Amino acid sequence: MPAGLRPIQSIDGTSDQWGVLACGLNRLDRLGAPVPPGFVLSASVSRRFLARGELDHSIMADLPQAIETIRLQLEGATQDPSRPLLLSVRGSAPITMPTKMDTVLSVGMTPEIRSRIAAWSDDRTAAMIWLRFVSGYARTIRRVAGTRIAQIADLVSDASSIEAIDEAATQVISAIIDETQRPIPEGITDQAVEAIEAVCASWQRSPARQVRTRHGLLENQTPAVVVHAMVIPKGPSAGVGVSFSRSPITGRPTVMGSFDSGALLPVDAQQWSALADSGL
16 A cells, blocks of 8 residues: 555545544544544645656556445445445645535446445435436536536436436536546546546635745645545435534634534525524
8 A cells, every 4th residue: 555545544644644534534533433434645645746746656556445445345344235435535734624525426436336226225315326426526626617517417306306316417427528528437436537637636725825825834734635434324314414623713612513403404694604603
């Protein structure tokens, strides 16, 4: 295993090397909290990518086995081999900067996996995950015009029929091919490579640059990248939530959080702002 790739549970460096997100997940794991299996690519990996425009061959060669290890760990933890594996690819910056770097969710999603999720959970959940995956892939990875994707995907609501949701996903896929001349890869490793590259590249975009300038980060202080298994909703009691010991808006010590039953996506920046204003 190359030095720049480590399981979340075994990183032992600083936030400059692994980022605050990865170090936080590592600490939660050591405290006995449930943490989805995953691995971290160190800051040196993104630094070399930003300098050369491609991931190191040693990292590329080890990604398939690292992803397979996540799959095996997930099966061992859930005792459910029918549960599909989807990945979250997230930036782990040397300082806390939520929403300023790109995140790619549901990596590994394909039409075949969509069918498996429908059998494992339900058809509506599968359809919404599929639509949100292809929409995120279009915006974040392939940089398809956001207005074009919004015209398609944002018209779909929880009240839309499954057929309408799937039709919207088909239109988004057509937009990706139309603008980039490349389909979404079928393999989870190929999707993960594109997702990792997109997350690294977001370090150079305006939202991250503004935070970097504000905190005086140097050019060589690049982010790590966390890749971990996603938790797929199953059943009416499933949902997503977030909790904090400090306000993500002001930084003041406080206990706050939110849980949205039945939701499929993490709490976003607007919801964080609303939480901070309410003081919950």
